[in-house]
Amino acid sequence: MKKLMLAVALCCLGLGVAQAEKADASKPTKIDYDDLQIDDVKQIKTLLGNVVLTRGTLLMKSPKAVVSTDPEGYNLVVLTSTPGTPATFRQKRDGAGDQWVEGEAERIEYSEKTDLVKLFSKAKIRRLEAGRLSDEVDGEFISYDSRKEQFAVKNSVTGESKPGAGRGTMVIQPVQRGPAATTAAAPAASVPPVPGK
Incomplete structure (x- = not known):
């Protein structure tokens, strides 16, 4: 019964999911860091200290990242946390609209080849629409496949569901309908800057 409820919940989360920004795949990857170590033989780069990776609209942050390049030239990025900094x-x-997906975990793996993001340990993913939380899910393992528009949540960091290993939580925000939704969705009027300030 629990598995059925989780499957239904995940289907609900998947409703209306849009793909990640397609243009991101053609953008260069930029990584800022404090310290860098490169092993050209193994094709591994270790970045330390306030690591910030950007690729189009994709933004990833962590205290440490390891980037490995496969023989085809695709990168696998593994971001790891420190206590208090996921x-x-x-x-x-x-x-349509201003739609985002964001997440956090103790470890995140991002495959440039597949656009698959895997979140391990204390994982959370949120969908935002116009800056407001739309849906949120947490678990020990979450994979987010932006190409196939699919999420998978498991109760262990191995990526498998194990009996008694724990439970996940999903929160689906109510859909606003009627005049209040139109008013809430309208952008705020911009105020021109005051000269001299």
Whole structure:
């Protein structure tokens, strides 16, 4: 019964999911850091200290990142946290309106080849629409496949569901309908800057 409820919940989360910004795949990857170590033989780069990775609208942050390059030239990025500072990611989604997906975990793996993001240990993913929280899910393991528009949540960091290993939580925000939704969705009027300030 619990598995059925989780499957239904995940289907609900997947409704209306838009793909990640398609243009991101053609953008260069930029990484800022405090310290860098490169092993050209193994094709591994270790970045330390306030690591910030950007690729189009994709933004990833962590205290440490390891980037390995496969023989085809694709990168796998593994971001790790430190106590009190989780690894995070944020990416715009294609589709109407201002839609984003963001997440955090103790470890995040991002495959440039597949656009698959895997979050391990204390994982959370949130969908935002026009700056407001739309849906949120947490668990020990979450994979987010932006190409297939799919999330998978498991109760263990191995990426498998194990009996008695724990439970996840999902929160689906109510949909606003009627005149209040139109008013809430309208952008705030911009105020021109005051000269001299």
